[in-house]
Amino acid sequence: MEMLNLSLPANNRFATDYLAQTPDIQQFFHYRYQEASDYIERVEELKKRSFLRQEVAEHIEFFMDRFPSSPQVKHSIEKLKNEDSVVVIGGQQAGVLTGPLYTIHKVISIIVLANQKEKELGIPVVPVFWIAGEDHDYMEVNHVFAEVDKRIKKVTYPEVVFEKKMVSDIRIDKVKCFTWVEKIIETFGETDHTKELLSFAHKAIEQSETFVDFFAFIIMEMFKEFGLLIIDSGNKKLRSLESSFFIRQITDNKKMTEVVFNQQQKLKQFGFSQAIEINENAANIFYYDEVTQSRILLEFQPETNLFVGKNGSIQFSFDTLIEIASGQPERLSNNVVTRPLMQEWLFPTLAFIAGPGEIAYWSELKQVFEHFQIKMPPIVPRLNITLLERSVETDIHELGWDLNEVIRDGITKLRALFIDSVKDPDLAQHFLYLKMELTKQYHSILAKSEPIDKGLLPLIKKNEAILLKQIQFIETKIEESIEKKHEVILQKMDRVGNSLRPSGSPQERVLNPFYFFNKYGFGLVGQLTKLDYQFDGNHKVIKI
Numbered sequence: 309m310e311m312l313n314l315s316l317p318a319n320n321r322f323a324t325d326y327l328a329q330t331p332d333i334q335q336f337f338h339y340r341y342q343e344a345s346d347y348i349e350r351v352e353e354l355k356k357r358s359f360l361r362q363e364v365a366e367h368i369e370f371f372m373d374r375f376p377s378s379p380q381v382k383h384s385i386e387k388l389k390n391e392d393s394v395v396v397i398g399g400q401q402a403g404v405l406t407g408p409l410y411t412i413h414k415v416i417s418i419i420v421l422a423n424q425k426e427k428e429l430g431i432p433v434v435p436v437f438w439i440a441g442e443d444h445d446y447m448e449v450n451h452v453f454a455e456v457d458k459r460i461k462k463v464t465y466p467e468v469v470f471e472k473k474m475v476s477d478i479r480i481d482k483v484k485c486f487t488w489v490e491k492i493i494e495t496f497g498e499t500d501h502t503k504e505l506l507s508f509a510h511k512a513i514e515q516s517e518t519f520v521d522f523f524a525f526i527i528m529e530m531f532k533e534f535g536l537l538i539i540d541s542g543n544k545k546l547r548s549l550e551s552s553f554f555i556r557q558i559t560d561n562k563k564m565t566e567v568v569f570n571q572q573q574k575l576k577q578f579g580f581s582q583a584i585e586i587n588e589n590a591a592n593i594f595y596y597d598e599v600t601q602s603r604i605l606l607e608f609q610p611e612t613n614l615f616v617g618k619n620g621s622i623q624f625s626f627d628t629l630i631e632i633a634s635g636q637p638e639r640l641s642n643n644v645v646t647r648p649l650m651q652e653w654l655f656p657t658l659a660f661i662a663g664p665g666e667i668a669y670w671s672e673l674k675q676v677f678e679h680f681q682i683k684m685p686p687i688v689p690r691l692n693i694t695l696l697e698r699s700v701e702t703d704i705h706e707l708g709w710d711l712n713e714v715i716r717d718g719i720t721k722l723r724a725l726f727i728d729s730v731k732d733p734d735l736a737q738h739f740l741y742l743k744m745e746l747t748k749q750y751h752s753i754l755a756k757s758e759p760i761d762k763g764l765l766p767l768i769k770k771n772e773a774i775l776l777k778q779i780q781f782i783e784t785k786i787e788e789s790i791e792k793k794h795e796v797i798l799q800k801m802d803r804v805g806n807s808l809r810p811s812g813s814p815q816e817r818v819l820n821p822f823y824f825f826n827k828y829g830f831g832l833v834g835q836l837t838k839l840d841y842q843f844d845g846n847h848k849v850i851k852i
Contacts, residue, residue, distance in 0.1 A: 309835060309836075309839060309850055309851060309852060310850070310851040311839055311840075311841075311848055311849065311850050311851075312711075312848070312849040312850075312851070313844070313846040313847070313848065313849075314711075314712050314715065314846060314847040314848075314849055315846055315847070316692075316712070316715065316716050316846075316847040317716075318664055319664045319665075320664055320668070321580075322580055322664075322667065322668045322671070323664035323667055323668070323689070326667050326687075326689070327689060327845035328845075329341075329342060332578050333671075336571070336574070336575065336671040336672075336674055337670075337671065337674065337684060337686075337687060338674065338677075338683040338684050338685075339683070339684070339685065339686040339687075340686070341659070341686040341687060341688045341689070341843070342843070342844075344428065346686055347425060347428070347429065347658065347659070347686065348429070350394075350658055350659075350683075350685060350686060351394060351429060351431065351658065353683060354394055354656045354657075354658070357656070357682070359653075359654070359655065359656050360549055360654065361388060361389050361390075361391065361393075361656075362389055363549055364388065364549060364654055364655070365385050365386075365388040365389045367539075367543075367545060367546060367549060368385060368388070368537050368538070368539055369385050370545070371538070371539065371540060371543060371545070371546075372524075372528070372537065372538060374515065374521075375524050375525050375528040375538070376525065376528040376529045376532050377528070377532055378532040378533055378535075380532065380533055380534060380535035381528075381532055381535055381536070381537065383535055384434050384435070384535035384536070384537050385537065387432040387434050388434050388537065390432050392431050392432060393431065393432035393433070393434055393656065394425075394431065394432070394433055394434070394656045394657070394658035395422075395433070395434045395435070395436045395655045395656060395657055395658060396418050396421045396422040396425065396433060396434070396435055396436070396657075396658055396659045396660075396661065396688075397418065397435075397436040397437070397438055397651065397655055397657055397659075397660055397661070398414050398415075398417065398418050398437065398438065398660060398661030398662065398690065399414075399437060399438030399439065399440050399541070399651075400414055400437075400439070400440060401439075401440045401443050401445070401448060401449050401475060402439050402440070402441060402449060402475050402476075402519050402520045402522075402523035402524070403448075403449045403452075403523065404449060404450060404451070404452060404465050404519065404522070404523075405452055405489065405492070405526070405820055405821075405822050406523060406526055406527065406820070406821055406822075407449060407452070407820070408453075408816060408817050408818060408819065408820065409693070409695070409815065409816040409817075409819055409820070409821055410663065410690070410816040410817060412530070412821050412833065412836075413690055413691050413692070413693045413816055414437075414661055414663070414690045415437055415527065415530075415531055415536065416691060416693075416833075416836060416837050416841075417661045417688070417690040417691045417841075417843075418435045418436070418437060418536070418661050419435045419531065419534045419535075419536060419837055420691070420837065420841050421659060421661065421688060421843065422434065422435040423435075425658060425659070433658060434535070434537060435534065435535065435536050435537065436536075436537045436538070436539065436655065437527065437536060437537070437538045437539075438538075438539055438541060438651060439520055439523065439524060439538060439539065439540045439541065439542075440475070440541055440542075440647075441474060441475050441476035441520040441540040441541050441542030441543065442474050442475075442476065442541045442542035442594075442603070442641040442642065443474065443475055443542075444472040444473055444474050444475070444602070444603050446469045446473070446475065446478060449475060449519065450464055450465040450467075450469075451463060451464040451465060452492060452820040452822075453810065453811070453818045453819065453820065454492055454495040454496070454820070454823070455495060455806055455823075456495055458799070458802060458806070459806075460806055460810040460811045460818060463491075463492060463495075465485075465488060466484055466488055467480075467481060467484060471600055471601055471602045472602040472603055472604075473601050473602060474542045474596070474601075474603060474641070475518075475519050475520055475542065476518060476519075476520045476540055476542030476543065477518065477542070477601050478518055478519045479517055479518050480513065480516060480517070480518065480519060480521075480522060482513050482514060482516075485513050485522070486509065486510055486513050489509045489513070490506060490509075492820075492822065493505060493506060493509070493822065493826060496822070496823050496826040496827070497826075499826055499827055500829075501825065501826055501827065501828070501829045501830075502826055504829075504830070505822065505825055505826050505830070508529065508830070512525040512526055512529070520540050520542065524538055524540070529830070530830070530833040530834075531833070531837070533834065534837055541641075541642070541647065541650075542641070544638040547637035547638040547640065548637060548638075549654065550637055550640075550650055550653075550654070551633055551634060551637040553649070553650055553653045553654075554593070554633035554637055554640050555630055555633045555634065556680070557592065557593060557642075557646050557649070558591075558593065558615075558626070558629050558630060558633060559630075560679065560680075561590075561591045561592060561593070561608055562608065562610075563679055564592055564645060564646075564676050564679065565586060565588065565589075565590045565591075565592065565645075567675035567676055567678075567679055568584065568586055568645060568672055568673065568675070568676060569586070569588070570675055571671070571672045571673070571674055571675045571676075572584070572586075572672050575671060575672065580668075580671075582672075583665070583668040583669040583671070583672055584644055584645065584669050584672050586645065587607070589607040589608055589609060589610070590607060590608075590643075590645075591605075591606040591607055591608045591615055592642075592643050592645040592646045593605075593606050593640055593641070593642065593643065593646060594606065594640065594641045594642070594643060595617060595622060595624075595632075595639060595640060596638070596639045596640065596641060597622070598639075603641060604617040604618060604621060604622060605617070605618060605643065606624075606629075613625065613626060615629050644669060645673065645676065648660075648670060648673055648684075649673075649676065649677070649680065652677070652682060652684075652685070657685040658685065658686070659685055659686045659687075659688045660684075660685045660686070660687050660688065661688050661689075661690050662687050662688065662689060662690060663689075663690055664689070666687075667687055667689060670684060670687050688843055689843070689845065691841055691843070691848055692814075692816065692847045692848065693816060693836075693847075693848045693849075693850060694715055694808060694814070694815050694816065694847065694848070694849050694850070695815065695824060695850055695852055696711075696808070696849050696850065696851045696852065697807060697827075697851075697852060698851065698852070699803075700803065700804055700807045700808065701851060703800045703801075703803055703804050704804055706800070707722075707797070707800060707801065707804070709722060709804070711849070714804060714805075714808055714809060715808055715809065715814075715815075715847070715849065717809075718805060718808075718809035718812045719801055719802075719804055719805035719809060720805075720812060722801070723798070723801050723802075723805070726794075726797070726798075726801070727787075727790070727791070727794075727798075730790060730793075730794055731787075731790060735786070739779065739783050742779060743776060743779055746772070746775060746776065746779070747772070747776075750768065750769075750771075750772040753768055754768055754769070807819075821833075824852070828852060832852065836850065
């Protein structure tokens with residue numbers, strides 16, 4: 309494998325400025341992710357705090373017991389119990405078949421940074437992946453994109469979920485799931501690895517009950533040799549460890565909302581838009597209704613001193629909600645404001661691996677962390693990776709295109725320029741003149757017909773539209789013939805686009821890793837994870 313570094317702009321201005329570590333941006337964070345001294349400082353800060361190391365490690369060991377494991381995983385669990393250990397952590401929703409490639413890139417980022425920091429700092433550093441199983445946005449995780457009839461199309465999982473269930477609670481129909489996965493893999497084409505991949509998918513589905521199980525099984529099969537630990541934020545047994553932290557959140561809910569607003573106003577002064585949607589009555593906590601299996605976001609009503617669900621469906625006094633947090637913490641779950649806090653209370657976090665959107669919303673939480681007298685960990689942008697197949701690289705070379713331009717902008721403009729270059733410009737002018745002349749003559753006919761019979765005007769306009777449509781029909785047919793004549797080149801262009809910039813979006817946000825597993829085997833992940841990465845903000849192009 310060969311790795312290239314490309315300097316590409318981030319998805320948004322905030323992320324671009326963060327990668328550059330500008331002074332304006334840095335004031336919204338406690339640590340600089342590229343400074344070695346800041347990690348030493350972070351370790352010293354963590355030494356002054358206490359964590360439920362034994363309890364969390366035992367919970368993770370229990371949770372992971374049904375997933376693929378290894379001696380490295382067991383070693384990581386033991387390391388987590390060590391009083392000197394820290395973790396590198398990041399998370400994502402449990403997408404079907406892992407979701408887009410960037411989920412895998414995030415896990416690779418966690419493992420690579422943990423290994424690097426363990427060597428640099430000389431202390432145990434454990435890679436941890438936080439599965440956001442408490443999220444209820446099923447529409448974000450129930451599909452993959454695949455190439456169908458040479459076009460990238462969204463292929464949705466067949467089961468519909470109407471309730472706002474946590475992903476951890478959404479069960480899979482094993483027969484439907486395997487049939488669907490089988491059809492997805494069929495779109496990739498049969499290779500030497502297809503049979504093995506189908507066998508693995510079948511095994512993963514058979515041993516899974518929920519979306520989270522299916523996701524976790526795949527992730528651990530890919531990364532077990534690297535000692536990765538996983539945790540499901542939606543797991544009810546985890547709630548017993550979070551009980552006291554829920555109480556702190558409930559007690560200080562008004563102050564948390566207030567300081568988020570304050571931080572957002574500071575960011576607004578520098579021209580940055582709001583990343584977290586929050587209103588002045590937000591309680592920043594969900595209540596889980598076991599009857600409907602749905603999460604209900606609570607708000608605090610100062611006039612009644614009650615915590616109230618949407619449309620007044622439920623309501624709790626302060627004392628009642630505290631009792632729930634104490635005795636039934638599985639009924640509660642975090643939102644975008646409190647999830648980072650809960651993660652920070654549970655784990656001695658050396659660094660958090662974040663995508664562009666996450667970096668923006670963490671910047672709005674600085675004062676929340678300060679309110680609880682702790683600091684945010686260094687926020688490290690995950691690795692941005694594009695996988696470049698050798699056949700696609702050959703296509704780019706033969707087309708005379710620039711790789712950087714294709715990955716940055718896609719092929720739409722380049723394809724249009726090529727089609728324009730093979731068109732007959734005189735023919736295009738003839739069609740333009742014909743349509744202009746037809747319109748001109750019909751305007752004259754309309755003007756002369758009106759005094760004779762106004763009732764004829766709709767008929768004349770309809771006749772004009774029919775003729776213009778016929779001219780457009782002939783023009784389109786000629787364009788189709790031109791494309792047919794240059795079909796080989798255009799198909800080559802489309803192959804490049806579908807691979808590197810599918811549907812005009814970055815590869816890692818659209819393509820599913822199973823396409824690459826089907827073509828190159830499951831061992832591809834191990835090869836990618838072992839590469840020598842630098843967290844320098846550059847885009848990584850890996851030739852496979």
